[in-house]
Amino acid sequence: xxxxxxxxxxxxxxxxxxxxxxxxxxxxxxxxxxxxxxxxxxxxxxxxxxxxxxxxxxxxxxxxxxxxxxxxxxxxxxxxxxxxxxxxxxxxxxxxxxxxxxxxxxxxxxxxxxxxxxxxxxxxxxxxxxxxxxxxxxxxxxxxxxxxxxxxxxxxxxxxxxxxxxxxxxxxxxxxxxxxxxxxxxxxxxxxxxxxxxxxxx
Amino acid sequence: xxxxxxxxxxxxxxxxxxxxxxxxxxxxxxxxxxxxxxxxxxxxxxxxxxxxxxxxxxxxxxxxxxxxxxxxxxxxxxxxxxxxxxxxxxxxxxxxxxxxxxxxxxxxxxxxxxxxxxxxxxxxxxxxxxxxxxxxxxxxxxxxxxxxxxxxxxxxxxxxxxxxxxxxxxxxxxxxxxxxxxxxxxxxxxxxxxxxxxxxxxxxxxxxxxxxxxxxxxxxxxx
Numbered sequence: 001x002x003x004x005x006x007x008x009x010x011x012x013x014x015x016x017x018x019x020x021x022x023x024x025x026x027x028x029x030x031x032x033x034x035x036x037x038x039x040x041x042x043x044x045x046x047x048x049x050x051x052x053x054x055x056x057x058x059x060x061x062x063x064x065x066x067x068x069x070x071x072x073x074x075x076x077x078x079x080x081x082x083x084x085x086x087x088x089x090x091x092x093x094x095x096x097x098x099x100x101x102x103x104x105x106x107x108x109x110x111x112x113x114x115x116x117x118x119x120x121x122x123x124x125x126x127x128x129x130x131x132x133x134x135x136x137x138x139x140x141x142x143x144x145x146x147x148x149x150x151x152x153x154x155x156x157x158x159x160x161x162x163x164x165x166x167x168x169x170x171x172x173x174x175x176x177x178x179x180x181x182x183x184x185x186x187x188x189x190x191x192x193x194x195x196x197x198x199x200x201x202x
Numbered sequence: 203x204x205x206x207x208x209x210x211x212x213x214x215x216x217x218x219x220x221x222x223x224x225x226x227x228x229x230x231x232x233x234x235x236x237x238x239x240x241x242x243x244x245x246x247x248x249x250x251x252x253x254x255x256x257x258x259x260x261x262x263x264x265x266x267x268x269x270x271x272x273x274x275x276x277x278x279x280x281x282x283x284x285x286x287x288x289x290x291x292x293x294x295x296x297x298x299x300x301x302x303x304x305x306x307x308x309x310x311x312x313x314x315x316x317x318x319x320x321x322x323x324x325x326x327x328x329x330x331x332x333x334x335x336x337x338x339x340x341x342x343x344x345x346x347x348x349x350x351x352x353x354x355x356x357x358x359x360x361x362x363x364x365x366x367x368x369x370x371x372x373x374x375x376x377x378x379x380x381x382x383x384x385x386x387x388x389x390x391x392x393x394x395x396x397x398x399x400x401x402x403x404x405x406x407x408x409x410x411x412x413x414x415x416x417x418x419x420x421x422x423x424x425x
Contacts, residue, residue: 062337083333102333153326158313158366176366177384177398193398
């Protein structure tokens with residue numbers, strides 16, 4: 001425990017802030033831009049945030065981050081609109097993840113814009129060395145990345161996964177557990193692994 | 203036997219209970235009833251617990267909630283868990299009723315919810331209204347889209363990791379839900395279901411007879 005104070009359920013998200021009573025001994029990064037009434041539960045949301053861009057996270061107003069991992073690599077940029085609610089989800093960003101306004105992201109969701117490791121065996125082997133305790137992360141081979149775009153009014157169900165290069169159109173629904181590897185047209189619902197358009201009502 | 207830190211921890215005047223050496227300082231709300239010899243890793247799982255019912259959560263004898271098992275319970279929610287059940291890193295989302303029997307195994311990353319399915323039944327205007335409301339209340343509560351539908355796990359059910367059990371579902375006694383399975387319909391007793399969408403595999407022999415249960419306990423008492 002970082003202090004004797006009882007943790008609050010939510011804190012205003014402000015650049016460079018230290019949250020009184022936060023159970024995690026972290027600090028909010030300075031290179032973020034945030035609108036008003038945007039909150040988070042703990043600085044642990046930024047445990048894996050390493051963006052060195054002038055602005056690595058831009059979040060609108062009235063946004064809720066609850067147990068959200070904002071994992072951003074050095075050159076990553078995460079952009080989020082207004083009234084978006086992210087509950088217990090992971091955003092894993094190497095390049096760019098854009099999330100619109102009034103988006104709901106439920107528990108256990110992962111959104112990633114990268115493959116994390118190279119495809120080919122020799123490059124993957126080199127990656128294990130660069131990532132090892134004796135290696136140098138600057139020598140990592142290049143990894144394929146493609147920005148992810150989640151448009152306005154999209155709702156994403158429990159434990160769904162959205163992978164690199166995907167654009168989820170306005171108002172679309174991603175059903176619980178769906179693994180999304182292709183674009184989702186506006187106002188449609190996708191489900192399953194791999195995710196397909198579903199008709200019908202559950 | 204695993205040391206029971208809940209019962210060695212202190213209880214405040216308002217009935218809030220504290221686990222000894224807990225890394226999270228908010229404790230367990232007074233309307234949580236813990237049976238004999240329960241085990242809880244931390245009170246962190248009750249951080250999103252907002253039940254206003256007289257009893258909002260009951261954990262039966264010798265059951266345990268491990269790791270980040272979390273109880274996202276609204277004002278009208280009641281979660282009931284039997285005895286000798288393992289909740290390992292499970293998320294229970296409840297705005298009405300989630301009932302879990304005895305001798306169940308529920309693995310990490312799984313979600314058991316009586317709310318929040320069927321987004322497609324809600325208009326975009328309704329969805330926007332829910333998010334606007336969340337931003338105006340201090341607890342950032344999300345109102346249910348649909349009327350919650352109770353979920354029941356009967357005794358001796360096994361739920362694999364990352365599975366999702368959706369509103370209105372009953373998992374029959376002795377059934378198994380494979381990892382990452384999305385369950386939208388009832389599962390009959392002793393059935394195995396897997397996949398996304400879930401499909402039926404086969405039935406198991408119902409060999410968990412009263413004699414078998416007695417034998418399992420007898421074995422334990424010998425130790």
